[in-house]
Amino acid sequence: MSQSAAVSPSIDLPENKSGPHTSRLGLITVVATFGGLLFGYDTGVINGALEPMKLDLGLNPAKEGFVVSILIFGAALGALIGGNLADRYGRKHNIMLLALVFMVGTLGCCLAPNWQMLGLFRFILGLAVGGASTTVPIYLAEVSPFEKRGSLVTRNEVMIVSGQFAAFIINAILFSVWGEHEVIWRYMLAVAVLPAIALFVGMMSMPESPRWLASKGRKQEAFEVLSQIRSPERAAAEMEEINALSTNGDSRPTSSWKDLTTPWIRRLIIIGIGVGVFQQLTGINSIMYYGTQLLQQAGFTSQGAIVANTLFGLASVVGICIGLMVMNKLDRRVMLLGGFVLTTLFHLLVGLSAYFLPESAAKPYVVLSLVIAFVFFMQGTIGPLAWLLLSEIFPLHVRSYAMGVCVFMLWITNATVAFVFPPIVSQFGIAPTFFLFAALGVLALIFIGTMVPETRGKTLEEFEDEFKAEYS
Template sequence: MFDTPQSTRSGATAPPPASHPTLPADRPGPHSKRLGYIAVIATFGGLLFGYDTGVINGALEPMRDDLGLTATMEGFVVSVLIFGAAIGALIGGRMADSQGRRRNILMLATIFMVGTLGCVLAPTWETLGVFRFILGLAVGGASATVPVYLAEMAPVERRGSIVTRNEVMIVSGQFAAFVINAIIFNIWGEHDSVWRYMLLVALAPAIGLFVGMLRMPESPRWLSSQGRDDEALEVLRQVRSPERAEAELAEVHALALEEKESQTGGWSDLATPWIRRLIIVGIGIGVFSQLSGINVIMYYGTQLLENAGFSSNGAILANTANGLFSVLGVTVGILMMNKFNRRAMIITGYTLTTTFHLLVGIFALAMPDNSLKPYVIMGLVIGFVFSMQALIGPLTWLLLSEIFPLKIRSFAMGVSVFTLWIANSIVAFGFPPTVSALGISSTFFVFAALGVLAIIFMWRMAPETRGRTLEQFEDDFRIQHS
C-alpha cells in the first residue's frame, strides 16, 4: 500500500519532498546542528508526556498499599491525569497562540516540576489527585504545543523526521517508565513509599526542559504572525542557510499579512467550510488514534497479559517488551516518513492494527488454553503495538501539526488534541469493565470494528501533506474545498 508517486486521492500531484519550487535547497551546515539541538530540547516535553503516562502502570500497586486506595480511588488517580491532559491541550493551544510557543513550553516545564514534586510529597490520595491533575495539564499542553513548535521550526524537507522525534520521545518515556519501575521495585520494593521514587525520576527531564528552552528561539512563524519579521528572520538564519532564510520569511510573511485581514482564529472560523472540514479531519485523526486501543496496552498491559495466561512476574516482563517494540516501531516510522505518502502510511497502519485486533480476538476465543496460548497472544499484541507506533502514532502528531493554517493552528490543534484525550479517557475507563463483561476476544473484536471505521475515515478525509510547505498546503486546501 506504500505508493511512491506523490498522488493524492483527488488525483493532484504533490511536489517531490526534496525541495520546494519557490525556495532554495536547504543545504547542510552549522544551522542543521542547531535545528537538531532545538529538536532534542523541545522533545523533552514528549519524554515527560510518555513517562508521566506510563509510570502509573508500575507505581499503582505500591501506591494502593501505601495510601489505602480503594478500586474507585485507583480509577480516579489514574484517570484524573488524562482529564487534566484534555483540558491542558485545549488551553495550551490558545496560550501558545497568545504568548508564543517557546514561552508556553517554559511555563509547561514549570508545571511539570510542580506537579511531579506535589505527587511525590502527597500525604493523601486527595492531594495526589490534585497534583496528578496539575501534571495532566502539563502533559496535555505539551502534546498540543511541542509538535507545532517543531513543525514551524523545521524546513519542509525535514519536517516529517523532526516532528516525529517527539513521538519517539513519548514512547521512549513510556518504555523508560516500565524499565525504571522494575529496577526501583527490585531495589526498594520493601519500602511502602517506593512509588514516590518512581514518580520522582520525572523531575530530571522537567528541569532539563526548562533550562534548555531558556536558550531556544521562538517560532519564526509565530514571530511573523505578530509582525516581528526582523526577529523571525534572525531565528530562520539560525536554522536555515542565509538564502533559504530570506526566501522562506518572504513566503511566511506574505501569508501572515493576508491572514491579518481576518479576525483571530477561533470558534467563529468554523463558519468557513474549508476550515470546518480541516478541524473535523483533525478531530477524526486524534480520536481514531485512541480508539485503536494503544493506551490499553500502556495503562493495562500487565493486566491484559495476566488475563491471557501469564503469571504476574511474566506479565510484567512481557509488558516491558511492549515498551521496547513501541520504540522500535517509531524508529522504523521515522525512517519511512519522508519516503512514502502520509495517507498511504496511516491507512496501511490502520489496516494492520485492525488485522491484529481480529487475530487476537480469534486466538483468544478459539485456541485451547495451554502453555503456548499466552505467547501467541503476546506476539500478536506486540505486532499491534509495533504497527501502531510505526505507522499511526507518528502520523497522528505529524498530520495534526501540518494541516492547520497559521491563523487557527494552535486553536485547532488544541481542539483536536482535547478530543484525543477525551477519547483516551473513555477507552481507559471502558476497557476493564468491557473485558470483564465480554472477555478479551469480544473486546478486541470491538477494536477491530472501530479500526474499519478508521480506515474508511482516513480514506475519505485525510489529506496529503508530504512535500509541501505549511503555507502551500493551506493555499491548496482552501482552493480545493472553498
C-alpha cells in the same frame, strides 16, 4: 485537492544545504522533545506504580480509576488551554511554562499524603501533558524545513514512546529490587523531575517559532530565527513565502471559536478530530496504561506480567524508529492507511487466539506476541502520523487553537477508552474487546480514505493555500 505525493512549493525554495544551522536545528529538536519524553513517562509510569500505590494509599477500585483517569482529563483541558496560550504568548514561552507545571505536578504527586492530594496533582500533571502534546509538535513543525518536517516532528513521538519505555524499565527494576516497600511508587514518579528541569533550562536558549513571530508582525525577529536554522538563501526565500501569505490576509494574529466556523477550517477541524479520535480507538493507550493487568488476564503471573510488559515499550521504540526512517519517503495517507490495515489485522488475530486457543502454557505467550506486533505497527505508523498531521494541516493564525480543540477530543477519547477497557475485559474477556477494536479500525479506514488530505512535500503555507482554494 490532489493527493499527489509531492508538490513544488508555491515559491521556488532553494535547497537547504548543510551548515552550522543544521546543528542548531538538531539541538532545538532535542531540547523541545524533552516535552515528549515527559509526556511519555508521566502517562506510562502509572502502569507499574499502581499496585504499590494502591497498598500505600488504600485505594479501592473506584479511587484507583479516579487516580489513573484524572491525569487524562487534565490533559484534555491542558490541550485546550495550552493551544490558546501558545497562540497568544508564543510556543517557546508555553513550553517553558509547561516545564514548570511538570515540576510542580510531579513533586506534588510524590509527596501526596492521601489519594485526594494525589488526584489533585495528577490533574495538574495532566495539564502539562496535554499542553505539551499540543505545543511541542507545532513548535517543531514551524521550525522545520518542509523536506524534513515529517522526521523532525516525529522525533517527539520517539521521545514519547521512549519515555513510556523508560517508565516500564524503571518500574520493573525498582519493583524487582524494592517492591516490598509500599512507598516505592513515589520514587517511580519522582524520576520525571529531571527531564522537566532539563526542558526548562534548555528552552531558555532556544529561539521562538519564526512563523509565530511573523504572525505577530515581528518579521525581523522571524527572519533572524530563520537565519539560525536555514542556509542564507533558504531563509530569505522562506521569509518571502511567509510574507506573501501574510500580505494575502491569510495569516492573522488572532484565534477564536469564530475562526473555527469558517467552512474550510471547519473541514480541517473535522479531519483533525477524526484522526486523533481514531488513533485512540486503536486501544494503544489501554496497552500502555493496563498492559500488566492485560497480561495477567492472559495468564501471566504478577511478576511475569510486569517484566513482559517492558516488551510493549521496546516494541514502541523500535516501531517508531523504523517509522522515522521512512516518514519522509512515503505519503502520509499511504502510511496511515497501511497502519490501520495492520493494526486491525492484529486486533482480529489477538481476539481469535484468545477465543479459540485452548488454555495452555503457550497461550499467554501467543497473546503477548500478537499484542507486541500490534504495538509495533501502531507506533511505527498511526501513532506519529496522527500528531504530525495535526501539526501540519491548520492555518497559522489558528494553528495552536485548532490543534488544541482536536487534541482535547483525542484526550477525551483516550480517557473514555482507559475508563471502559478494564471493565470490558473483565466482563467479556480479551477476545470480544479486541474484536471491537477491529470493528473501529474498519471505520477508521473508511474515514482516512475519504477525508484525510496529503501534506508531504508541501510547505505549511502552500498546504494552507491549496486547501483553502479547494474548500472555500
